[in-house]
Amino acid sequence: MTSINTTVTPQTSSAGLNITVLEECKTTARCVENLLDLIESLTQVLPFTDVTKCLDMVLNSTEMFVESAAADSNKLVLDGNRVLKASEKLVSMLVKATNTSDNISFTLDSVEGQIYSVGPQVTLDEIPELETKKAFVDIDLIGIAKNNEIRSAAVAFMSFTTMENLLKADFFNTTNDTIKTMMSTVISATLPKTSNTTLTKAVNFTFRHIREFDPNGSLSCVYWNISEWIVDGCSVLNSNSSHTVCSCVHLSTFALIMQTSSSPPPSDLLDLLNLVCVIVGLVLFSLALLSFALCQWSPGVNNVARINICISLLSAHLLFLLTQQFLSLIRPQQVLCVVIAGLLHFLFLSAFVWMFIEAVLLFICVKNLSQISSKKREELSSGFLCAIGYVVALVVVGVSIGLIPEAYGSKHCWIKTAEGFIWSSLGPVCVILALNLILFIKIVITLNSTLKNLNAEVTQIKQTKVIAFKTVCQFVVLGCPWILGFFTDSSEVLQIVFLILNSQQGTFIFLIYCVLNNEIRQQYKNCFTCLCSGNSFKCNK
Structure with a gap:
């Protein structure tokens, strides 16, 4: 030796x-x-x-x-x-050979360690939790030993106090620009002198935070993969201000890294503006829905897409508002946070699918120089449209959850931007916006050729042009502001513009389809007159 x-x-x-x-x-x-x-x-x-x-x-x-x-x-x-x-x-x-069990511990300036060995005659059902001052580990060493021919196994657990100087948190590569902070000591867990190192169940690590916990930060359980920290096979089970429990399906070198925004937190004024704008948008979403449901529309007008756009966006904005208001209570409940993120993903995607459906309906309308006929309504029934409008969004969310379930549930209970997963939301949105743009170009070309048709009715053309104008405006106001989402991290001004445009989607729909609609305005006027006169019989009639 x-x-x-x-x-x-x-x-x-x-x-x-x-x-x-x-x-x-x-x-x-x-x-x-x-x-x-x-x-x-x-x-x-x-x-x-x-x-x-x-x-x-x-x-x-x-x-x-x-x-x-x-x-x-x-x-x-x-x-x-x-x-x-x-x-x-x-x-x-x-590690020493043993028939029963053996435990060795050591504490140095730079590392703490514990080695536990079990042999073929061990009488324990499970080994005690391996413990250092800054970390703990639960591992099924008895089960691992039973899977070895000589029915023995050993685990070596170390907690380093200086290793973060070499394996820095900055080696955790993410797509978003964040500040990475090592929230734990670097630990190592291995199975030395064990022939079959296959784990029988996931290993749980409990990290004691070594730095102040930021409730707005995003925690990641990571392991060292030769040149970088990655999260594959590891996840956060639960966390509080002092400890975080991680679960991993393999052994390696592990750490706990927190990501915080590199930009300053939003001001109180921005929070207040967000609250007021969203509430105003929700109220006008509700008024638009009531108008679509209660007012009498001309024959042939198909409002199914607009109604469902309002339902999806109203539900999404309301859920997001409530989530942010009670985020401190919801965030610790990781399962609830993930469910909310998945539901928000579904609602916003369904709104864009309905926007595409409305563009398709408009294209059919323009192509036939009239509102969709009764025959067309039979082919494009409300049930068929609803199946498309909601099932497509459900499939996208279902596939996303199936492929990477841990990508849901960021610090704001939304989709995590790491690993490029945000494209599961922005990808379909960009595709729909591109398809809508193609449809609208085709619609403009068709309308232009229609104007040259002397046999076409002027009223029909005028009505179709108005509908096309409103739908194009809807596409611009409801869809295009989402492109700003790519750039909001770099400018507070863009954050404010993005906030106002997206929170006032209900305001736009109410104005363009209700207030600026002559038929609806007349019905509002008649209803207001009835209410003022107190003649309920006339109003009901």
Whole structure:
């Protein structure tokens, strides 16, 4: 075996293998790199004291590695991987064969560790929770041992205090521009000297937060994958201000990273503006729905698309408003937050599908130079349109949940932007907007040729032009503002514009289809006159 000392003179261990550890290893990274080379080439087992000395020396040198790497992130990653590999190899040397069970713990300046081994004659149903000051782990080591031929297994658990200097939180690559903060110590969990390392069930890690918890931040349980932190196979089970529990389906090196917005939080004025605008929009959405449902429309007018656009957007805006008002109560309930995110995704998508359906109906109307005939209404019945309007959105959301269920439930109970999953929402929206644009161009071309047709009725053409104008306006006001969603993070002015345009969608629908509609205005006038005269019989008539 090898004895490690901090003197210049080499020492000889009981196994007869010599390793010289110089005093300069405390001050130069090159000496520590030589030590790492020696550890990597070791084939013999070191005694406990030598393992702890090596661990302490290697891990206390992380600051030297950081200085030597300077701005070279690749060098930092390489050094981090070597330190991890050496640490895990050293700790594996502490695993001892046992018939029952064995437990070894150690605490150093730079690392805490615990090794638990079980043998074929173990009498435990489960091993105790492995614990350090900053992290805990629950693992089914008994079940793992039963899957091995010699019915034995061992787990090595380490909690590093300086490893985050090498494996930085910035190595967690996300598509959105956020500030990443390491909220836990870096931990390592391995199964040394265990032939079959297949887990029988997910492993739960409990992290104690090492920094102040930001309730507006987004937590991610991550593991180190050679060159970056990734979330594959890991998820947050629950969290509070001091602890977070993660579940992972594999063992590796883990950490807890929080993402916070790089832009300043919205001002109180912006919050107030959002509340007022959304409430006004909801009231006018409701008035538009009442008008569509109660007023008498000319024969041939098909309002099914507009009614369902209002229902979808009214429900989505109302749900989003309530969620943000009670976010502090909803956010800790992760399942509820995920359900709300999925429902919002469905409602907004269905509104865009209905917008596309209305464009199709308008195209048919223009092509036939009239409102859709009764025969056409039989072919495009309300039931058929509803099936398309809601089933398409339901399928998109269902597929999204099936593929990446953990992508729902951001800090605002919406879709997480990591891994590009936001495109499950913006993708269909962009496709629908593009299809609508193509339809509207075709409609304009058709109307232009119709104007040259001397046999066409002027009233029909005029009516169709009005409908086309209103629908194009609807497309611009309801659809195009969502494009601003790509740029709102960079400017508070764009946030305000996006907020006003999207919150006032109900206002626009009410104005364009109710207030500016001569028939509806006349019915409003008659109803108001009846109410003022008190002649309820005449009003009912």
